Amino acid sequence: MTGLSATPDPAGEWQQLGQQPVVVLVGVTGVGKSTALSALTGLRLLPDRRDVTDAVMILPLAGQPVHDREERFALTARYRELHPGGMAQALGSLYADPTHWSGPLVFDGLRGAPEVGYAAQHFPEWRFVSLHAPDAVRVRRLLGRGDTFDQVGHVDQVRGAESSDLRSTLGDLKGVGDVFSPAELDDLAALVDAGSSASEILAKTRIVVSERRNYDPQAARRVLADLPQRRHLELDTVRLSPGEVASSIRRWLP
Known part of the structure; x- marks a missing residue:
């Protein structure tokens, strides 16, 4: 620096x-x-x-x-x-x-x-x-900004969201209930209908939840x-x- x-x-x-x-x-x-x-x-x-x-x-x-x-x-x-x-x-x-x-x-x-x-x-x-x-707004903004720093590990779990029930996977995230209500998780899962991939929705939600834990x-x-x-x-x-x-x-x- x-x-x-x-x-x-x-x-x-x-x-x-x-x-x-x-x-x-x-x-x-x-x-x-x-x-x-x-x-x-x-x-x-x-x-x-x-x-x-x-x-x-x-x-x-x-x-x-x-x-x-x-x-x-x-x-x-x-x-x-x-x-x-x-x-x-x-x-x-x-x-x-x-x-x-x-x-x-x-x-x-x-x-x-x-x-x-x-x-x-x-x-x-x-x-x-x-x-x-609001945290749900933050997830939506992260989905749109394409920052290469916004990445998480556990790639297999993230990719697995493409072929599994996204709503259930979101609900299983550690600490997610302390950040998002069931209705908010429903809305986030529904973002696939607006063109976002399930893996990206899961990844960005995990970032917000992880950040809120700290x-x-x-x-x-x-x-x-x-x-x-x-x-x-x-x-x-x-x-x-x-x-x-x-x-x-x-x-x-x-």
């Missing part, structure tokens, strides 16, 4: 990100962070969560790159056992070269109450844009609700159009 280091420079000129103004996007996969980023013109975009995770959490623990979502969740959970601030603690501890990273910065993004709470408490210069959308979006929103308005902007990306999301962020920025 150019201009960033986990250790201070010998000259003492690099400053930790936790001491600098940073606008942080908060939200899980599929809530609309890409739209929000497009509105944050004039701010320097820090390396994203995946890059910081790879450099600070995954490689030190696994010794090699890991692409499977569930394996990554397991490794980041191990990191959080040692560092309760998780990604917030990892990012805030990085030293930044002022010749490369100057002015307001933006980071995509923090997830869950422990990360958000740590950042809000320890880094008073940070401000937060909280984005949210991060509670509602808890993060409750933590941020206690912050003053100048530090927190909450946006519903279903109620607001992409243009309205962008306009809201621009009005909120100083």
Whole structure:
């Protein structure tokens, strides 16, 4: 990561990100962070969560790159056992070269109450844009975006959905009942009639369920609700159009 280091420079000129103004996007996969980023013109975009995770959490623990979502969740959970601030603690501890990273910065993004709470408490210069959308909407958005990072293991199970009862397979996913109601699972299974493949529906649903096991979006929103308005902007990306999301962020920025 150019201009960033986990250790201070010998000259003492690099400053930790936790001491600098940073606008942080908060939200899980599929809530609309890409739209929000497009509105944050004039701010320097820090390396994203995946890059910081790879450099600070995954490689030190696994010794090699890991692409499977569930394996990554397991490794980041191990990191959080040692560092309760998780990604917030990892990012805030990085030293930044002022010749490369100057002015307001933006980071995509923090997830869950422990990360958000740590950042809000320890880094008073940070401000937060909280984005949210229902889990079923997130599955639909994942089906449409074609991100190569949205992949899971257990390929045989995923492919098997093509020839088995998709609704039953969805209902058998670990923890699915904590995220989706039976009616929502019916609607997701019915997406095959709209042109989505059964294997993709199952894969994207598993991503959302796995993510919810590790991060509670509602808890993060409750933590941020206690912050003053100048530090927190909450946006519903279903109620607001992409243009309205962008306009809201621009009005909120100083």
